[in-house]
Amino acid sequence: MVQIELSTEEKILKAAEEVFMRDGYDGSRMQDIADVAGINKALLHYYFRSKDKLFEKVFDAKIQSFFPQMGEKFSQDIPFVDKIHIFIEGYMGLLLKNPYLPLFVLNTVNNKDKSAFIKKLPIELSRQVAQSYYVEFKKGNVRELNPAQFIMSLMGMCIFPFLAKPILLDMFKADNATFDKLMEERIQELKRYVTLILTP
Amino acid sequence: MVQIELSTEEKILKAAEEVFMRDGYDGSRMQDIADVAGINKALLHYYFRSKDKLFEKVFDAKIQSFFPQMGEKFSQDIPFVDKIHIFIEGYMGLLLKNPYLPLFVLNTVNNKDKSAFIKKLPIELSRQVAQSYYVEFKKGNVRELNPAQFIMSLMGMCIFPFLAKPILLDMFKADNATFDKLMEERIQELKRYVTLILTP
DNA sequence: TATAAGTTTAACCAAATGGTTAAATATGCC
DNA sequence: GGCATATTTAACCATTTGGTTAAACTTATA
Incomplete structure (x- = not known):
């Protein structure tokens, strides 16, 4: 494995990411970074x-990674249910690699002082899902529902375990490895859920 | 309407709740409270x-209100699906009255320094749902699934909109009243989802 | 009225923290 | 070598903040 030398700027950004994600803005110290x-x-x-x-x-x-841009994936010509399955796999994979991401983003978004930082809104995600849904609905391939409500449910089901991780670890007397395994199982479980919800 | 005089201690606790919930532990100032x-x-x-x-x-x-104790409700002799419907109504109602609750609790639970405060774990909720589920599953009234995964999905679907509220308000160009209406609709939508997931 | 508890005022302290500065040193490059 | 940039060291500053203290004032109550 080749050791890639990081520039000082990169080292700082990497460290800042780590500390900010772990401790939040208020909890982070410049000295710590x-x-x-x-x-x-x-x-x-x-x-x-x-x-x-x-x-x-x-x-x-x-x-931007938290509110994923699904552009290419959602423009593929495959059934809507399959797109959602792909979304679940990709998003859960991202969360498994960035377990602190949800709390970090949601905190920032809810912080009055930091709201100025939010420039690029995830309108795309919602729009793409909605459009992709209606195309398929007209073909009678999916059940009738409110796509906005659906995407909220989808994201909620994906992220909740990561937000409540400390509690879940305690409840199931589990360690990090067990948690990750539980999340792998969860991918399959969620796929089944959305299939049941979407299939007419 | 009768004005009830709050004792100083009550006034403090009420103020502390408001400030802590809004600004988090680190962001809260004693002077502000x-x-x-x-x-x-x-x-x-x-x-x-x-x-x-x-x-x-x-x-x-x-x-304790965030991880609701469903004791009485779940011991009623009604179909499992109905119990879940009651849960959704009750929980969404709680969240509508306490929109800051989720972020507050999840932050605290994820805060190393504050983890000592977590004494009473919500094991009950998980246990009750699981037990109630298996009774019904043996009767063939519900589809086979992992109750732990299900409760995570349920809570995730309920809380996510409240966590992402600022984003949603912006996405839908909505105000608080519109958001609340959206959540009222959501109660019905979620009931439909769980019915589809649970019904064999 | 005397006593105790509740409450205010205002000043104070110590620690933490974001940020600055200046001087010294190292490094790479022409 | 000489120059510019990167980096370190260490001291320093102003502000915020949790927490304390002491003295004065209010209120209720015995």
């Missing part, structure tokens, strides 16, 4: 003038 | 020695 990046606080401010500026950089990239 | 309660900081510390102690009091009450 500097420590994780293996540099000192002065250099941190040398690269990113303020905590706010640094946060914005990190957050921008993250919010 | 005192202001909302209409008293001064000295008196605040006179009643509750520290921020931690005050937070614990508020959080204790809240976590």
Whole structure:
């Protein structure tokens, strides 16, 4: 395995992501980010003038992965149910790799001071799902429902376990590996759920 | 309408709940809580020695409402699907009255420093649903599924819109009243979903 | 009226924290 | 070598914040 040398800027962004995601904006310390990046606080401010500026950089990239842009996938010519199955697989995979992502994004979105950072809204996701749904509905291939409500349910079912992870670990007396296995099973379970909901 | 005079302690707890729920632990200021309660900081510390102690009091009450204890409802002798319908109605009603509850509880649960506050775990909810489910499953009245996965889905579907509320308001160009109406519709939609999932 | 508890005011403290600065040192590049 | 940029060190500053204290004032009650 080749060791790729990260530039200082990259090291900082990586460290900032880690700390912000773990501790939230208020809970994060510039000193802590500097420590994780293996540099000192002065250099941190040398690269990113303020905590706010640094946060914005990190957050921008993250919010877009949380509200996934499904463009290509949803424009494929396959049944709507299959698109949703693909969504579930992709999204759960993302969450398994970024278990802190949901709480981080939802906190920021709900933070008055940080709402200015939210530039690119996930209108696309909703629009694409709705359009793709109605095409299929007219063909009589899916049951009648409100696509907006459906996408909320879908995302909710995917993210909830990651938000409540500490509680679930305790409830099931499980460790991280067991949790991940439970989420793998969950992918199949959710696919079954949406099939039942969507199939007329 | 009779004006009921709140005791100072009650005023403080009410104010603390409001501020903690809105700003989170880190984001909350003792001065702010005192202001909302209409008293001064000295008196605040006179009643509750520290921020931690005050937070614990508020959080204790809240976590139990977030993971609802369904004891009586689930022991009723009615079909499992009906129990779930009752759950949805009750839980969505609670969330409509406490829209900040989910983010507050989930943040606290995920906060290392605050994990000591979590004493009473919601094992009951999971146990009751599971037991109630298996009784009904043996009678062939519900489809086969993993009750733990199901309860996660149920809670996720209920809470997600409240967590993503700022985004949804923006996406649908809606105000608070419209959002509440959307959630009222959602109750019916979710009932349909679970019926489809559970009915063999 | 005397006593105790509740409440206010205002000043104060110590620690944490975001951010700055200046000088020294290292590094790469012409 | 000499120059610019990157990096470190370390001290420093202003502000915020949780928490304390002491003295004065209010209120109810015995």
